[in-house]
Amino acid sequence: MNTEFQLFPDAASTTARPVDQLYLSLVAFSAAMSIFVAALVIYLAIKYRRNNDVDRTQRPTHASTEITWMLLSLPVLVFIFIWGAKVCFFLLRSPDGAMPITVVPKQWMWKFQHANGRREIDTLHIPVGQPVRLTMVSQDVIHSFFVPAFRIKRDVLPGRYTDVWFEATEPGQYRLYCAEYCGTNHSRMVGKIVAMTPGDFAAWLSGASGDDEPPQVAGEKLFEQLQCASCHRAGGDAPARGPSLEQIYQRPQPLASGETVVADDAYLRESILRPAAKVVAGYQPIMPTYEGQISEEGVIQLLAYIKSLGSVEPAPPAAAGTPTGEATVPQGAGRLEDQR
Amino acid sequence: MSAAPEPSPAASPAEPVHVSRNYLNASYTVRSWLLTVDHKRIAILYLLGVTLFFFLGGAAAVLFRLELMTPQADLVESETYNKLFTLHGIIMIFFFLVPAIPAVLGNFLVPIMIGARDLAFPKLNLMSWYLFMIGGVFTLWVTVAGGVDTGWTFYTPYSSTYSNTYVMATAVGIFITGFSSILTGLNFVVTVHKMRAPGMTWFRLPLFIWSHYATSLIMILGTPVLAITILLVALERGLGIGIFDPKLGGDPILFQHLFWFYSHPAVYIMVLPAMGVQSELVAAFSKNRVFGYRFVAYASIAIAVLGFLVWGHHMFVSGQSLFAGMVFSILSFLIAIPSAIKVFNWTATLHRGTVAFDTPLLYAIGFIGLFTIGGLTGLFLATMAVDVHVHDTYFVVAHFHYIMVGGTVMAYLGGIHYWWPKITGRLYPEGWARFSAVLVFVGFNLTFFPQFLLGYLGMPRRYHVYDAGFQVLNVMSSAGASILGVAYLFPMCYLLWSLKYGRSAPANPWGAVGLEWTTPSPPPTYNFVETPIVTWEAYEYPGSNPAEVAD
Numbered sequence: 001m002n003t004e005f006q007l008f009p010d011a012a013s014t015t016a017r018p019v020d021q022l023y024l025s026l027v028a029f030s031a032a033m034s035i036f037v038a039a040l041v042i043y044l045a046i047k048y049r050r051n052n053d054v055d056r057t058q059r060p061t062h063a064s065t066e067i068t069w070m071l072l073s074l075p076v077l078v079f080i081f082i083w084g085a086k087v088c089f090f091l092l093r094s095p096d097g098a099m100p101i102t103v104v105p106k107q108w109m110w111k112f113q114h115a116n117g118r119r120e121i122d123t124l125h126i127p128v129g130q131p132v133r134l135t136m137v138s139q140d141v142i143h144s145f146f147v148p149a150f151r152i153k154r155d156v157l158p159g160r161y162t163d164v165w166f167e168a169t170e171p172g173q174y175r176l177y178c179a180e181y182c183g184t185n186h187s188r189m190v191g192k193i194v195a196m197t198p199g200d201f202a203a204w205l206s207g208a209s210g211d212d213e214p215p216q217v218a219g220e221k222l223f224e225q226l227q228c229a230s231c232h233r234a235g236g237d238a239p240a241r242g243p244s245l246e247q248i249y250q251r252p253q254p255l256a257s258g259e260t261v262v263a264d265d266a267y268l269r270e271s272i273l274r275p276a277a278k279v280v281a282g283y284q285p286i287m288p289t290y291e292g293q294i295s296e297e298g299v300i301q302l303l304a305y306i307k308s309l310g311s312v313e314p315a316p317p318a319a320a321g322t323p324t325g326e327a328t329v330p331q332g333a334g335r336l337e338d339q340r
Numbered sequence: 341m342s343a344a345p346e347p348s349p350a351a352s353p354a355e356p357v358h359v360s361r362n363y364l365n366a367s368y369t370v371r372s373w374l375l376t377v378d379h380k381r382i383a384i385l386y387l388l389g390v391t392l393f394f395f396l397g398g399a400a401a402v403l404f405r406l407e408l409m410t411p412q413a414d415l416v417e418s419e420t421y422n423k424l425f426t427l428h429g430i431i432m433i434f435f436f437l438v439p440a441i442p443a444v445l446g447n448f449l450v451p452i453m454i455g456a457r458d459l460a461f462p463k464l465n466l467m468s469w470y471l472f473m474i475g476g477v478f479t480l481w482v483t484v485a486g487g488v489d490t491g492w493t494f495y496t497p498y499s500s501t502y503s504n505t506y507v508m509a510t511a512v513g514i515f516i517t518g519f520s521s522i523l524t525g526l527n528f529v530v531t532v533h534k535m536r537a538p539g540m541t542w543f544r545l546p547l548f549i550w551s552h553y554a555t556s557l558i559m560i561l562g563t564p565v566l567a568i569t570i571l572l573v574a575l576e577r578g579l580g581i582g583i584f585d586p587k588l589g590g591d592p593i594l595f596q597h598l599f600w601f602y603s604h605p606a607v608y609i610m611v612l613p614a615m616g617v618q619s620e621l622v623a624a625f626s627k628n629r630v631f632g633y634r635f636v637a638y639a640s641i642a643i644a645v646l647g648f649l650v651w652g653h654h655m656f657v658s659g660q661s662l663f664a665g666m667v668f669s670i671l672s673f674l675i676a677i678p679s680a681i682k683v684f685n686w687t688a689t690l691h692r693g694t695v696a697f698d699t700p701l702l703y704a705i706g707f708i709g710l711f712t713i714g715g716l717t718g719l720f721l722a723t724m725a726v727d728v729h730v731h732d733t734y735f736v737v738a739h740f741h742y743i744m745v746g747g748t749v750m751a752y753l754g755g756i757h758y759w760w761p762k763i764t765g766r767l768y769p770e771g772w773a774r775f776s777a778v779l780v781f782v783g784f785n786l787t788f789f790p791q792f793l794l795g796y797l798g799m800p801r802r803y804h805v806y807d808a809g810f811q812v813l814n815v816m817s818s819a820g821a822s823i824l825g826v827a828y829l830f831p832m833c834y835l836l837w838s839l840k841y842g843r844s845a846p847a848n849p850w851g852a853v854g855l856e857w858t859t860p861s862p863p864p865t866y867n868f869v870e871t872p873i874v875t876w877e878a879y880e881y882p883g884s885n886p887a888e889v890a891d
Contacts, residue, residue, distance in 0.1 A: 002807035009797050023726050030716035037712050041705055044690035056692045066635045069684055070677055077673040084723035085666055091725055092662050141498040142592055148798025151729040155658045159586025162659045179732040179800045181491045183498060184418050187803035
């Protein structure tokens with residue numbers, strides 16, 4: 001937890017090792033280059049100092065010397081780039097079946113919610129040996145989720161979902177920092193990650209209090225409370241005023257404009273907050289905006305409910321390992337992010 | 341050949357001319373300074389301005405380095421701390437690093453080096469100083485009135501909606517100062533194109549001119565984008581027009597794209613002129629032509645062009661797509677090549693030269709060392725997988741201080757020492773100057789090297805309070821900063837001392853070539869008694885290496 005003097009950070013995730021290998025290789029390369037340049041400068045400066053009697057006959061410089069340097073440096077740079085890109089793909093693309101957790105920070109605290117509804121502030125409990133994916137959106141300004149021991153960082157934006165994943169390897173407590181400057185108490189917007197053995201974690205998770213409803217349950221209540229069903233009702237004979245939300249998640253939607261959009265998290269979110277932006281073909285732009293009327297947590301709950309109505313994606317294998325079931329897994333948030 | 345340089349073709353013709361009237365003693369009235377259109381006097385005005393801002397920005401750094409001696413808050417409140425690092429960043433970048441070399445050394449030297457009487461638009465030049473100072477007054481007013489706490493990066497929506505500090509006044513200050521930068525760039529480009537002396541062909545230009553030409557292009561093309569960005573922030577903050585804040589329908593990432601589209605090239609506005617100074621210093625103190633002259637010249641242009649294509653490497657963790665990140669990553673690697681060419685060429689210039697260890701060379705050698713480390717750590721940041729971890733940590737802080745302070749400030753001080761006899765007509769005490777140069781190098785490394793370690797350990801930047809485990813390295817950094825602070829005060833003292841007590845400088849105290857050394861020290865108002873006719877190559881020292889051959 002960074003209370004003792006260290007020269008190298010703890011490594012406690014599956015991503016730490018490849019990042020460290022890359023980093024240390026770069027350190028070795030840079031040290032070698034720096035020493036080479038420094039030694040050369042010192043050697044030449046001393047050898048050709050003003051009063052030293054040495055041969056100073058000049059020979060013409062050839063353009064090929066310069067071009068050789070350039071051509072030699074190119075493969076080195078390309079090698080580092082490819083290595084870095086490889087690690088990066090591993091680092092940024094979350095594996096399927098990762099345990100979903102939502103993160104909604106605001107000035108200056110971290111709020112977490114597990115899939116079974118259990119909430120936490122500034123402390124996040126996770127199991128080791130299990131990939132975890134955080135879906136994050138900020139309530140106010142930009143924050144950044146940074147856990148040095150896991151070598152991961154991702155900005156948390158207002159108005160847009162970002163995600164980050166990690167798999168802890170060692171039980172223990174690790175520092176969480178906000179890395180993007182967010183105002184007066186930015187440096188106090190710290191928390192901790194408590195990595196536990198899967199058994200301990202399951203026990204901890206079941207200790208949810210009665211108020212902690214799973215997001216899709218809370219979302220269903222919100223759905224009723226906001227009377228969404230009066231337009232988006234399922235089934236029925238009379239034509240509905242809004243598209244049915246049954247199995248809408250991840251389904252391509254033809255728009256009034258003639259385009260097609262996949263009903264992912266970003267689209268569903270936009271359609272709740274700014275419904276007129278992309279209206280589904282065959283419907284009138286009559287839905288009122290909910291901008292400013294639903295908190296970010298409320299939107300996440302509504303999305304969880306909509307997802308629980310089914311998706312067109314093949315269901316992940318029987319929710320094994322996740323205590324929540326497939327329906328609430330915010331599938332694809334990360335990958336769709338990548339396609340922008 | 342003998343060690344003592346023979347008079348070069350460049351140095352001989354105008355040497356004996358003695359002019360008692362020079363630009364400094366031409367007139368003594370305040371009016372003659374404030375309404376001057378002489379590029380050399382305007383350079384002096386800029387020198388006063390940037391020096392004031394340098395010590396102001398430095399004072400802010402002293403305060404927060406003191407605060408960071410302990411993990412908890414003790415000297416100042418978080419609000420004050422945030423204002424201190426913001427002030428430090430804004431002043432050092434917009435009011436010191438961007439104008440320092442172009443507006444002081446560039447203003448003084450560009451016309452003289454190309455054999456012209458003045459810049460193309462002398463009145464525009466004076467206007468640019470006034471714009472700079474008006475922008476500066478806004479910033480000073482903000483400082484006194486209560487400060488601004490957004491960081492120099494002004495990220496939205498914090499700056500446009502949430503901050504309760506003087507964002508607007510600061511924005512106006514930077515907006516106005518930006519135009520001084522644009523006017524200086526415009527002036528340099530036109531001057532270099534149209535006012536070169538007879539015979540001064542493009543490839544006879546000193547590399548100082550090439551790098552200022554490249555810098556000017558960035559100033560003209562990049563700075564308007566900054567002005568637009570600031571204007572948009574002001575529109576959102578003042579009128580509530582939704583551009584960046586999602587609550588108003590805006591996109592916060594758009595701000596980052598616009599901001600870095602200027603601010604990354606701005607890094608090269610700060611460092612390219614330093615590279616130009618560096619080329620002059622290395623050539624003059626090894627009495628040798630800069631190795632691979634044409635490649636160094638082309639590298640400046642390559643950096644200016646590529647510099648516009650790498651802004652996305654500031655946004656690897658901002659929610660930019662993975663593939664956009666990859667493109668920015670590879671482009672950032674490519675920009676390392678022209679920078680590396682320069683480092684190797686400066687080093688190779690020493691080869692078979694006649695090296696004199698005068699103060700400017702000490703700064704130049706320091707520059708090579710620090711710029712190399714700064715450049716190599718840039719590769720870490722261009723590597724996305726590593727950047728994810730070190731982004732927004734002290735690693736980044738250390739990296740850009742190695743470039744900005746280790747590069748630009750070292751070159752600026754080296755240049756000030758090199759051209760001081762020309763600018764003032766006085767020599768400074770060499771012993772003190774060498775001692776200060778070494779002290780700057782030591783203090784700098786002690787300040788900033790520990791910050792690389794802090795960064796990889798995970799200490800985020802802009803943290804007022806921090807975890808106890810980071811204290812040892814922070815104390816080292818603060819100790820280094822105190823040495824660095826003292827080392828910066830020394831030149832201030834002995835250079836001022838030299839104005840009254842320093843020995844008079846001859847026209848060419850270093851035995852250097854270049855048109856500026858053919859005119860008396862200090863130069864007459866119109867620089868040259870007769871317009872020089874250039875018949876020699878750049879850096880044509882006796883026995884220096886011939887121009888490179890194409891093969």
